[in-house]
Amino acid sequence: MFTRRLSRRVCWGVLALLLLVGHRIVWAHSTDPFAAQGSAPRYMHIMEGFLPPIWALFWFIVALPFWVIGLRQITKLIADQPEMRLLLGVAGAFTFALSALKIPSVTGSSSHPTGTGLGTILFGPFVMAVLSSIVLLFQALLLAHGGLTTLGANTVSMGIAGPLVGWAIWKGLHHRAPFWLTVFLTAALANLMTYVVTAIQLALAFPDPIGGFVASFVKFGTVFAVTQIPLSISEGILTVIIMNALMSTASHELRTLGVQGA
Amino acid sequence: MSQIDRYAYTSRIRHLDPAQKTGLAALVIILCLILPRPAVGVGAVLWMGMLTVWWGGIPLPVVGRVLLAEFLFLLLAVVGVVLSFSWEPPPVGFWSLQLGPLWISTNQGSLALAGLLVSRAFGATAAMNFLALTTPFIDLVDLLRRLRVSPVLIDLMDVMYRFVFVLLDSMGRIATAQQSRLGYATRRAAWRSSGLLASRLFVDAYQRSQRMQTALASRGYYGDLRVLPLDYRHDGRVYLLTAAVVVSLLLAGSRA
Numbered sequence: 001m002f003t004r005r006l007s008r009r010v011c012w013g014v015l016a017l018l019l020l021v022g023h024r025i026v027w028a029h030s031t032d033p034f035a036a037q038g039s040a041p042r043y044m045h046i047m048e049g050f051l052p053p054i055w056a057l058f059w060f061i062v063a064l065p066f067w068v069i070g071l072r073q074i075t076k077l078i079a080d081q082p083e084m085r086l087l088l089g090v091a092g093a094f095t096f097a098l099s100a101l102k103i104p105s106v107t108g109s110s111s112h113p114t115g116t117g118l119g120t121i122l123f124g125p126f127v128m129a130v131l132s133s134i135v136l137l138f139q140a141l142l143l144a145h146g147g148l149t150t151l152g153a154n155t156v157s158m159g160i161a162g163p164l165v166g167w168a169i170w171k172g173l174h175h176r177a178p179f180w181l182t183v184f185l186t187a188a189l190a191n192l193m194t195y196v197v198t199a200i201q202l203a204l205a206f207p208d209p210i211g212g213f214v215a216s217f218v219k220f221g222t223v224f225a226v227t228q229i230p231l232s233i234s235e236g237i238l239t240v241i242i243m244n245a246l247m248s249t250a251s252h253e254l255r256t257l258g259v260q261g262a
Numbered sequence: 263m264s265q266i267d268r269y270a271y272t273s274r275i276r277h278l279d280p281a282q283k284t285g286l287a288a289l290v291i292i293l294c295l296i297l298p299r300p301a302v303g304v305g306a307v308l309w310m311g312m313l314t315v316w317w318g319g320i321p322l323p324v325v326g327r328v329l330l331a332e333f334l335f336l337l338l339a340v341v342g343v344v345l346s347f348s349w350e351p352p353p354v355g356f357w358s359l360q361l362g363p364l365w366i367s368t369n370q371g372s373l374a375l376a377g378l379l380v381s382r383a384f385g386a387t388a389a390m391n392f393l394a395l396t397t398p399f400i401d402l403v404d405l406l407r408r409l410r411v412s413p414v415l416i417d418l419m420d421v422m423y424r425f426v427f428v429l430l431d432s433m434g435r436i437a438t439a440q441q442s443r444l445g446y447a448t449r450r451a452a453w454r455s456s457g458l459l460a461s462r463l464f465v466d467a468y469q470r471s472q473r474m475q476t477a478l479a480s481r482g483y484y485g486d487l488r489v490l491p492l493d494y495r496h497d498g499r500v501y502l503l504t505a506a507v508v509v510s511l512l513l514a515g516s517r518a
Contacts, residue, residue, distance in 0.1 A: 047332070047335065047336060047339065047383050047387060048291070048383060048386045048387045048390045049291065049294055049295060049303075049382050049383035049384070049385065049386025049387060050336075050339065050379065050382075050383045052295075053295045053296055056295070071412060071414065071415065074414060074418070075414055078414065078485070082485050083471075083472070083475045085414075085417060085418075085421075085485060086421055086471040086474050086475050086478075087468070087471045087472075087475075088418060088421075089417070089418050089419075089420070089421025089422045089424075089425060089471070090421065090422075090425050090429075090467045090468070090470060090471040091467070092418060092421075092422040092425075093421070093422045093423075093424075093425035093426045093428075093429050093467065094425075094429060094463065094464060094467045096422070096426050096429075097426060097429040097430050097433055097463060097467075098460060098463075100430060100433070101433065101456060101459065101460060102456070103453075103456050104449060104452045104453055104456065118460075122464075130415075130418075131418075134415075134418065134419055134422060137419075138399075138422070138423070138426065140390065140394070141266075141390075141393070141394045141399060141402065142264075142266055142267055142394070142399065142426075143266065144266060144328050144331075144332065144387075144390070144391055144394055147386070147387070147390060148291065148390055149291060149295065149386065202342065206342075206343050206375070208346050209346055209356075209369060209371060209372055210346045210348050210352050210353070210356070210367070211346065211347075211348055215346065215347065215348065216342075218347075219342050219345075219346075219347060220342050223342060237453065238453070238456060238457055238460070241453060241454065241456070241457025241458075241461075242457050242460045242461045242464070243461075244457075245457055245458055245461035245462075246461045246464060246465075249461070249465065250461070250464065250465045250468070253464075253465060253468045
């Protein structure tokens with residue numbers, strides 16, 4: 001009995017040591033914040049040609065009203081304030097550049113933020129739908145990541161579902177919860193929602209031969225959950241740090257954009 | 263990321279009409295999607311790979327590296343389609359493996375679907391790579407302009423494309439400055455530095471847009487970015503090539 005308990009304790013000790021050392025090694029290799037520049041962002045868009053044509057078309061149709069509303073909002077914004085034209089272009093470029101930023105992950109490795117939560121706070125959800133789809137187009141053509149026929153599906157997950165959830169949390173919790181908590185939840189859940197919707201899209205297109213849609217969703221969801229829950233927490237923390245820095249040094253810019261609480 | 267862009271500008275068919283290149287790539291992608299035969303995808307990869315290397319003049323190692331990365335990613339993505347997980351033993355006709363209470367199983371149907379998926383996505387991706395590696399983004403935006411896409415969207419893309427590189431450059435310089443001051447030496451510092459980097463980048467982006475607005479306004483900017491129309495070479499032989507590709511893919515897709 002005693003030896004068994006001891007061996008178990010040794011096992012845990014070795015495991016803890018491995019985790020600790022492994023984490024150090026991973027961290028030592030990931031301290032170059034700009035090494036990521038050459039590589040594609042690691043988050044998972046649906047690849048070109050992966051969806052059956054019917055589903056590819058379906059998600060384009062779902063995305064269409066959001067594009068129309070977003071484009072109409074942008075046109076109105078530009079008519080009212082002509083300087084917004086350049087600002088929106090630069091905002092899109094900023095969203096793209098954010099996805100090349102390397103952030104420390106809570107699990108020890110590193111990753112890239114999606115930037116949808118921050119973008120939603122700064123520019124609103126419908127504008128983000130348009131900006132995100134251009135960002136996705138850029139990623140397909142400049143990084144060979146994502147795809148053209150899956151642009152509709154990827155827009156729905158990254159440019160529509162994520163920002164809408166983020167926007168709901170941001171609007172709902174503002175003035176009711178501490179500022180940092182609101183920002184954290186907005187960014188973390190916007191990131192997580194992107195992957196929940198991606199899992200739904202994959203499960204709908206490829207239902208499990210035994211368990212159908214639900215089993216397939218659990219399957220794809222589990223794969224994403226293992227990698228994405230830590231990443232969404234990381235993105236939440238990072239966005240809190242960014243917003244705090246912006247509130248203290250860029251309140252003028254935030255006010256021009258009409259960000260609440262700035 | 264600027265690598266693909268750089269190759270696109272130096273490609274041998276850079277000055278070919280983007281409508282012709284896009285047409286070829288789009289036809290291949292559509293054929294890959296609608297013809298449910300693995301041979302179509304394989305044929306598309308061979309065609310598009312060869313055309314990118316020999317016609318586009320992109321070095322083989324570059325094309326190979328991009329394709330290999332995508333292929334590995336694809337294999338990873340398809341695992342979820344191949345395997346089924348259940349708590350009860352799967353029905354007859356499934357090959358399965360029991361791990362504790364969990365059954366991992368697969369059958370001929372899932373394997374066939376996975377094979378089709380890999381070849382289809384790989385073929386379509388090769389076609390997209392062909393377009394990305396031989397056609398600079400500005401040519402594609404020019405094509406969209408000719409297709410009467412909303413000018414607001416076109417301007418947005420133009421400004422974004424210009425600023426992506428400016429901001430990435432800015433980001434690189436800030437990161438170097440932070441690193442040389444031990445900004446990423448510890449976890450805590452790394453968090454702080456990434457946050458600061460992103461917030462400074464935002465302010466930088468904002469101020470750049472203001473400066474550009476002032477500079478353009480003082481030169482008579484009314485809200486339209488006018489650029490000179492680009493001059494393209496229209497080559498009739500490309501139609502023959504496109505026809506050859508399409509016919510061979512259709513043959514591969516027909517049930518012989």
